[in-house]
Amino acid sequence: MGVAERKIREKEELKDQILKAAKRLFIERGFEKTSIRNIADEIEYSPGIIYHYFQDKNEIFYALHQEGFQELRKRMEILGAVEDPMSRLKAMGRIYIQYAFENADMYDLMFIIEAPIDFVVKRDDLCWIEGDSTFNLLRSTVNQCMQKGHFEGHHLEAISFLIWSTVHGMVSLKIRKRVNVLDVGEVDQIIENSYNSFLLILDRS
Amino acid sequence: MGVAERKIREKEELKDQILKAAKRLFIERGFEKTSIRNIADEIEYSPGIIYHYFQDKNEIFYALHQEGFQELRKRMEILGAVEDPMSRLKAMGRIYIQYAFENADMYDLMFIIEAPIDFVVKRDDLCWIEGDSTFNLLRSTVNQCMQKGHFEGHHLEAISFLIWSTVHGMVSLKIRKRVNVLDVGEVDQIIENSYNSFLLILDRS
DNA sequence: AATTTAATTGAACAGTGTTTAATTTTCCAA
DNA sequence: TTGGAAAATTAAACACTGTTCAATTAAATT
Structure with missing residues (x-):
């Protein structure tokens, strides 16, 4: 069914958003100054969500x-x-x-x-x-x-x-x-x- | 007078203690995991004192x-x-x-x-x-x-x-x-x- | 002994990565 | 359409971080 596939796609999309935001912040501020909270702010989600897509x-x-x-x-x-x-x-x-x-x-x-x-x-x-x-x-x-x-x-x-x-x-x-x-x-x-x-x-x- | 000199020597001694403690911790835990508080603990002083001997x-x-x-x-x-x-x-x-x-x-x-x-x-x-x-x-x-x-x-x-x-x-x-x-x-x-x-x-x- | 000066502290500030219980949203079968 | 299971999301907490600064304690000088 197409629903499950869409879900997977949506999950991938958020994962992608996280990575894009992380990269943006990393390039302009460096590793140490790119925090999980910064990334969460950038994608307008709460910090916790990131741990559903990445271990750490x-x-x-x-x-x-x-x-x-x-x-x-x-x-x-x-x-x-x-x-x-x-x-x-x-x-x-x-x-x-x-x-x-x-x-x-x-x-x-x-x-x-x-x-x-x-x-x-x-x-x-x-x-x-x-x-x-x-x-x-x-x-x-x-x-x-x-x-x-x-x-x-x-x-x-x-x-x-x-x-x-x-x-x-x-x-x-x-x-x-x-x-x-x-x-x-x-x-x-x-x-x-x-x-x-x-x-x-x-x-x- | 000898008092001022002793004071300076004491100040140097504490500075030395800080450095020795910092080195000890740095060697066994690395840079990121060596905190100001760790160093302060090691020399049995409060964290703030370190900033009287080092800028940062x-x-x-x-x-x-x-x-x-x-x-x-x-x-x-x-x-x-x-x-x-x-x-x-x-x-x-x-x-x-x-x-x-x-x-x-x-x-x-x-x-x-x-x-x-x-x-x-x-x-x-x-x-x-x-x-x-x-x-x-x-x-x-x-x-x-x-x-x-x-x-x-x-x-x-x-x-x-x-x-x-x-x-x-x-x-x-x-x-x-x-x-x-x-x-x-x-x-x-x-x-x-x-x-x-x-x-x-x-x-x- | 009183006063000035220096040394030291404790608490606060604004942040960090990470976990988890609670909440909201989404989905699907009856 | 609704009820309940499943998934997504959040808020709050934990134990930290570097740094600052008013308050306190200790020492030196008069």
Whole structure:
């Protein structure tokens, strides 16, 4: 019967409203300052209702962090057009950094803030599929690079993690404000220059 | 007169007690779960007293983050014994990573948690001396490497920041639990292997 | 001993995440 | 159309949070 289906749809709609409100508030105020009551106010419901759609605050931000990975994956899709694996790897890094620059809060949520990962750990999924699939994309590209003779003497896992760490390091130092307070030039410029250094190193590997 | 001096000493002693209690609680419960009331309980004073010694919670954790940098600097001191700048650079990375492994919470406070840096930004010091001096240590070492012919084609600032980013990236991904939930081997092992890959790259640069 | 100064407290304010009993609304069969 | 079961929603409470400030206590000085 159509009634049950409509109910489900309506339930999904409210769930969606909660997520949209949460995202709106999160982007403009950050994680700590986005409270359950704020979200409830935003959708004009009482705070309690949120707990009929989400286990806790962490689950809401786990869902939001998923949206972030969806967007990141979408941006990565164009990489299919790049044949040479080394060029693809380089482009991948650029996309990663650009995503982080344009969506600093979402990047924070995906790779720094503990809430979404605490949700993953709590239900003993023991696996973070969002991160895992993103890392696999990197790993398989690196693998293809190695088959073309790059990264000689390196191990696949190790060099892949190293590459991820490098771009994550640059981006997270910026996001957590450890660069702007440094007696060094313009933040975005130094990251740009550093990434170019990184590309140079890749070329020589 | 000795009275005024004693008073000052007593004031310093209580300030020290606060910091010691805060550190104790922070190490075993983390930043969010260390409240002003917890600290006050620990030293058996009322919560209000803390605000006669510190502007706010951020200042307490700024002071603690300073202690962290002191310890890190202390560990870096043995680097003076390493003549070859490239060997010194490599050892520096090891010390950095080891410090982060042995003092994960302190590293978190120094390079990820916003509280201490928010304190720096608030009073418009516009300069984060602790981070700045640590980065300068790295930069000058890299500079010496370049004078010995390494990192050809790179810019000092850029390659220095890149190196910092790399080790920070590895360490912070671990600390913020993005590695243990990944479908990859033992966390410490992959970081060890990645750092070895990093050393290999340095050798070839 | 009285007075000034400093140290310390307790209570209040406005907020937080979360739970639960009570209420309202919705649905469906008689 | 109505009565009762089921679902959705709320209001209130709990135990917290950082921070401020008037009132109190303790110490130092005259």
